[in-house]
Amino acid sequence: MKCSPSAANRWVPCPGSPYMESHFPRTKSHPVTEEGKAIHWAAEGVLRSWGRESPTAPYALTDMLGKACPENGVVLTEEMINAGNVYLAAVWERAQHHIDGLGVELQLSAVPAGLQQSGRADAVWVSADRTELVVWDGKFGYGPVAAFENWQLAIYGVAAAFPYRATIQRVTLVIVQPRGESVRRPVKTWIIEGAELSGVTAMLIERHGYTQLDAAAPLAAGKHCRNCRAESSCSVNREATWHVRASAGAAMPENLSPEEIAYELEEFARGESLIRGRRIALEALAQTTIERGGKIPGYVMHQSLADRSWRSPEQAKLLGPGFGVEMEERKTISPAQAQSRGMSEAAVNALTVRATRPPKLVRERL
8 A cells, every 4th residue: 555754644653544545535735735835945945055066146035025836826925935934044053064964855765675665855964974864844834743753754864864874873853833833832853863763763664564454454543533534434533533522521530630630631632633633524524525416414515705805915005095094104904994994995895806715514504
């Protein structure tokens, strides 16, 4: 069964997931995913300009503001540039000490026998004495991504360290996530000492071997179920979710010890993650059923309009007293703010658009 490093955070704890997911079509790419591709594209250019052999002089990511990614046409905004700069700063902190050791968008395929994994790492750095190796992965989504036991990054680390296995003493795996809940702590690391690397490699090889068993591969429920295409049809996930719901009403003993409090907090956190993940999967299944002409009792698809936005942000900056609007220099206000400050509704409507939001599953009103 084919499985990739990008799905390793699912198939390492749940080796049966590749077989389960093979029965379901891939979902459409999320807009945030496309933004991430654009940020990676821009950051890659900057990283390559650092190299001694670069045909261009080093340049800043801000030079890319307003440019469109050739892969998907996404235009780089100031917020995306800021996120990319956090990633670049994390790489530069280490790479500046030996810039020739930096590899960008490195294709890794020299992996130990039995793992049969290859992929493209965002950035890899090896020290001049070949004793330290660092692998960075830029994540630009909003859901928090951990570095510890991040198996996608671990595969990249194992593969990148393989050529230096005789000298490597430490592998540092770094997740850089400047958005969402991770904004306060955007750089997260998992350090694997040289003595531990063989154990991590052996575990990955063992789990990868399980996936080759196809239908016989074991299944396990947990936070890794989120975004699994088979989540709504997985019996193990369903049993785990029902168990959480059945246990939710259990009486709690009084005078809990600190250890008991910590244990129950972890159990509730795990349960909430399972329930939320299954709800999202079931909502997706219900939406697909309705879009194909079926019915889900009590639920319908509802489509709404987004807030008004200016047709041209640059034109909006020029609005002034002629429309009865007092504006700070070079600062854009929203259409609603412009109307509240005296601009007529007709003028606002002429200069704005309202996009149609994607259909959303909602409870049917009785």
